Amino acid sequence: MTNAAVGPAQGQPEFIQIVGMHKWYGEFHVLRDINLTVTRGERIVICGPSGSGKSTLIRCINRLEEHQKGQIVVDGIELTGNLKNIDAVRREVGMVFQSFNLFPHLTVLENCTLAPIWVRKMPKKDAEAVAMRFLERVRIPEQANKYPGQLSGGQQQRVAIARALCMNPKVMLFDEPTSALDPEMVKEVLDVMVSLAGEGMTMLCVTHEMGFARQVADRVIFMDRGEIVEQNVPELFFSNPQSERTKLFLSQILH
């Protein structure tokens, strides 16, 4: 159950390091003593009942949420109030949201090129070429000039993935990427994520898709009431859960 047993492969550089991290919303203790190390290329699935703090945890990694105690280091940069550090981390960390959060007033292509042009200072032509390449990878290049509102949910989420990839991030955070989708659209998004995992992208996914966890995760983390309760490689996590809380959770979602 410790990191050493199932944790990062030997010799791999640590990419994200979270040490003794706590977070409160007012008086409410949402994250309690989180310790987590992610190496380059690792694929982690975080699961747990709603309100367990899993979304809050990954939102701390790109400082959409502020932690109050402990340390978060991403790619050698510590996240503090320092805006420079925050910007530097956000340039390296891509994020996909449950509700897509595409920019409705911009076309799909503009959604994808905005950040590369203004943050990476990429010439517009190059940014568009990159964007088209990633839109092809998520298999919707033909929608490039449409507005998000004209696309289905699954298509919108694939655009959101392409938009994040256009920044050439070193790690991708997925915050329940399939929860807001109609059932028939879940697969097209998961397929994209599986292929991304196959290419060696470092990924942290908050998801209830246990099939996805079995297929691609190097490690499954179970959270409950703001704590990391248990983590293990998927085979052992599903076949031999250690804690009672994990067993209860798994019995509820695996019918």
Added chain:
Amino acid sequence: MTSLSSPGPDLRTGAADLLPPRSQRGVVGWMRENLFSNWLNTAITLLLAYFLVRWISGFVDWAFVNAIWSVPGNNTTACREARGIGACWALINEKHRFILFGTYTYEEQWRPLIACALFIALYVVSAMKRFWNKWLMAIWAVGLVAIGVLMWGGVFGLTHVSQERWGGLPITLILSTFGIVGAFPLAILLALGRRSTGMPAIKALCVVFIELIRGVPLISILFMASVMFPLFLPDGLNIDKLLRAQVAIILFAAAYLAEVIRGGLQAIPKGQGEAADALGLSYWNKTLFIILPQALRIVIPPMVNTFIGMFKDTSLVLIIGIYDILNAAKTSIIEPAWQGFGVEAYIAVATLYFFFCFAMSKYSQKLEVDLNRGMRR
């Protein structure tokens, strides 16, 4: 028809293509439904129609049929005889140059005329989507300089016309154009400032400014600008009265507009800002490219509301002795010969105001449709 393999036309004209019964279609159907559906509705309809026809025909008689369009010299006897029966448009005929251009040197009044035409041309150009590029700023700069040169003179062989002599429509257009151009960016900054979480001092400043300015009538701000403000200035330094009124109008409009824009900012889902943050966009990039374009689109109707209100509010400058078009119209009937023909003067000015306000309103509706076209599902 007999063959099963070829579907007859009856299959294509299914139930969906049927029209509603004839009695419920078209103008007759609409009237039957809405105006004559029962005896009470029919009675109300007929009664209102009677009053409407009487009132309209009365107005047409007064404004056109019995109207007096011109009088010889300043002899308004004919007008006085027709009081209450026919309008005295001779007043407009006689005084339109004073109403439009105030006391501006008579022989030079072609200059404010061109200035007004330039203003309207600038509005029209700015309203056209194909001019929405970096040249628009340049067009405005050139246009405003040209207007300034025309109004002031003193160069290119134009005689100098001191600003105290300006009046009429150019004043109204100057005050409202610069009012909107000045208030809009200020309002955006105030709205952003009021919503900022990281800078409590700036936030407090914005809140105090907005609440203070909104808490007092425009008239009192104009009085302050014209009477009290000069008292604080050192002797000899005198900022022009029109400029002081202009600043007062900008500040006043900005406070209202800021709250309108803040409403738009609040309507943007939190996820939009988070997505921009997650992509590493800076605060100003996020605000400029993601938040404001969406927020301003939402508040086009209340923004235009504020603009129209402000356009008409410029007429309040009459209380500090500036001759905008309304004040000029009021002054045009001071002369004994023309006293008592206020209705005609005010109708003429009201028509002009309506023309501008209605154009703004219509344009904003078109703009809303245009901007939302792509975003619609």
